[in-house]
Amino acid sequence: MGRRGTSERPLRVAVIGSGPAGFYTVQRLLQSKDLAFEIDVIDRLPAPFGLVRYGVAPDHEKIKNVIAVYDRLARDPRVRFYGGVEFGATIRLGDLARHYDQAVFCTGAQTDRRLGIPGEDLAGSHAATDFVAWYNGHPDYADRRFDLACDAAVVIGVGNVAVDVARILCRTPDELATTDIADDALAALRGSRVRSVHLVGRRGPAQAAFTRPEVEELGELPDAETSTVAAEVALDEATHRALGATPDKGTLRKIDILQGYAGRREPEKGRRLAIRFLLSPVEIVSGPRGEVSAVRLVRNRLEIDAAGGVRAVPTGETETLAAGLVFRSVGYRGVALCDLPFDERRGTIPHEQGRIHDAERRVLTGLYVAGWIKRGPNGVIGTNKPDATETVERMIEDVLADRLLQPSAPTRSEFEATLGDRGARFVTYADWQRLDALEIEAGRSEGRPRRKLVRHEEFRRALSDSPPR
Numbered sequence: 301m302g303r304r305g306t307s308e309r310p311l312r313v314a315v316i317g318s319g320p321a322g323f324y325t326v327q328r329l330l331q332s333k334d335l336a337f338e339i340d341v342i343d344r345l346p347a348p349f350g351l352v353r354y355g356v357a358p359d360h361e362k363i364k365n366v367i368a369v370y371d372r373l374a375r376d377p378r379v380r381f382y383g384g385v386e387f388g389a390t391i392r393l394g395d396l397a398r399h400y401d402q403a404v405f406c407t408g409a410q411t412d413r414r415l416g417i418p419g420e421d422l423a424g425s426h427a428a429t430d431f432v433a434w435y436n437g438h439p440d441y442a443d444r445r446f447d448l449a450c451d452a453a454v455v456i457g458v459g460n461v462a463v464d465v466a467r468i469l470c471r472t473p474d475e476l477a478t479t480d481i482a483d484d485a486l487a488a489l490r491g492s493r494v495r496s497v498h499l500v501g502r503r504g505p506a507q508a509a510f511t512r513p514e515v516e517e518l519g520e521l522p523d524a525e526t527s528t529v530a531a532e533v534a535l536d537e538a539t540h541r542a543l544g545a546t547p548d549k550g551t552l553r554k555i556d557i558l559q560g561y562a563g564r565r566e567p568e569k570g571r572r573l574a575i576r577f578l579l580s581p582v583e584i585v586s587g588p589r590g591e592v593s594a595v596r597l598v599r600n601r602l603e604i605d606a607a608g609g610v611r612a613v614p615t616g617e618t619e620t621l622a623a624g625l626v627f628r629s630v631g632y633r634g635v636a637l638c639d640l641p642f643d644e645r646r647g648t649i650p651h652e653q654g655r656i657h658d659a660e661r662r663v664l665t666g667l668y669v670a671g672w673i674k675r676g677p678n679g680v681i682g683t684n685k686p687d688a689t690e691t692v693e694r695m696i697e698d699v700l701a702d703r704l705l706q707p708s709a710p711t712r713s714e715f716e717a718t719l720g721d722r723g724a725r726f727v728t729y730a731d732w733q734r735l736d737a738l739e740i741e742a743g744r745s746e747g748r749p750r751r752k753l754v755r756h757e758e759f760r761r762a763l764s765d766s767p768p769r
């Protein structure tokens with residue numbers, strides 16, 4: 301085969317997943333000025349942008365501005381979007397090997413980690429990630445129902461996802477009504493009777509995973525009193541030692557903010573948000589009809605572990621919080637992909653600097669990973685830039701060394717013929733631009749950034765009702 305990456309024979313790359321990791325991979329590839337590319341971005345959903353559309357909270361509109369960067373990349377003539385094409389269903393690894401020189405998997409982390417305690421599956425106990433996907437209008441969650449008729453909810457975990465969930469529960473319907481929250485979720489939250497939310501961390505404020513702006517924002521909620529318990533946010537001996545002589549300023553600031561919330565009273569507000577620390581859930585307690593009625597927690601103390609970290613040690617003292625709803629927010633987890641190796645323990649695809657390898661550490665030529673399915677579910681959107689850079693550097697090295705897949709049908713028309721054979725009707729980027737315009741237009745009269753299309757049939761109907769110009 302002749303050299304690949306020339307204008308006669310562009311390098312054909314499949315990027316599976318159109319979230320931040322997918323688009324930063326595209327961006328880094330296109331920065332390789334000496335190579336000509338044909339990059340196909342393939343997503344199982346009709347709408348692009350993955351976690352930016354389906355994970356970022358509706359009241360964090362500004363964070364979504366990053367879509368402008370991805371939009372520019374998607375409009376580049378070297379890039380094509382194939383929405384509604386599922387890897388593992390519509391196409392498999394053999395298809396990618398037939399049509400592409402390289403494939404990068406950027407599929408994120410699509411499920412949740414479990415707590416492993418009794419009561420986790422009671423009615424009213426939910427993965428926070430499901431609630432997030434539902435209120436953001438993810439098609440797979442369109443028919444989920446969350447019964448918000450109880451007075452109190454417990455959110456377990458103190459990461460940024462837990463903060464998002466607590467904040468959405470503490471916002472008034474009027475605050476949410478100007479966002480792009482899914483219509484069904486807005487209607488359900490309008491009827492919510494939840495007035496008290498407990499956000500529960502197993503370690504102390506210095507170890508909380510949430511970031512400073514997020515915890516600051518909790519203190520500024522218009523209709524929720526945010527409080528902490530003074531004894532739980534005081535600096536303990538183990539943390540003091542772990543922070544050392546030159547403690548991280550960001551951590552100190554977070555502790556400061558949380559101490560500022562201690563004992564706060566704002567009775568004029570309609571909702572209560574209690575941020576609690578040093579408590580681990582041991583049981584989700586069942587009511588008479590098998591529904592969540594409370595969460596039993598054990599109080600922890602902190603100690604330095606062998607690796608120098610700070611760990612929670614149960615004291616035996618317990619506390620029970622009455623609640624009709626529980627959101628378990630202890631992290632996302634990656635899902636294995638058909639035909640590819642998977643590290644069950646970490647929930648990621650095994651790799652060396654982005655090159656996928658099998659259990660015996662043999663590199664699978666031409667196959668790469670980037671984003672959460674590579675490094676696990678951590679970091680913010682921007683963390684995907686250096687992550688993608690590392691993967692793309694290895695990809696370019698492999699192009700130069702001719703370590704590539706050997707596709708027998710390396711053209712877009714042949715790939716599209718394969719999709720046609722499978723009966724797949726894919727969404728192009730031009731289709732998405734029409735859908736995007738429709739969503740924005742539908743939101744305009746209500747003062748919302750957009751009204752999201754949610755169900756697959758809504759996308760299909762919108763496309764057939766608005767033929768291309």
Ligand code: NAP
Nearest residue numbers: 457458459460461462502503509629630631632677678679
């Ligand atoms: P995360 O940041 O990893 O937080 C997970 C939380 O769960 C931690 O507080 C952890 O406590 C706790 N936890 C784990 N196992 C537990 C157990 N068995 N019992 C009790 N608590 C347990 O995960 P995430 O909140 O899902 O967020 C994922 C990533 O997305 C993060 O990098 C986050 O910053 C990012 N994100 C960012 C934003 C934003 O920028 N606004 C919004 C959403 C998400 P320990 O520390 O004690 O393990």
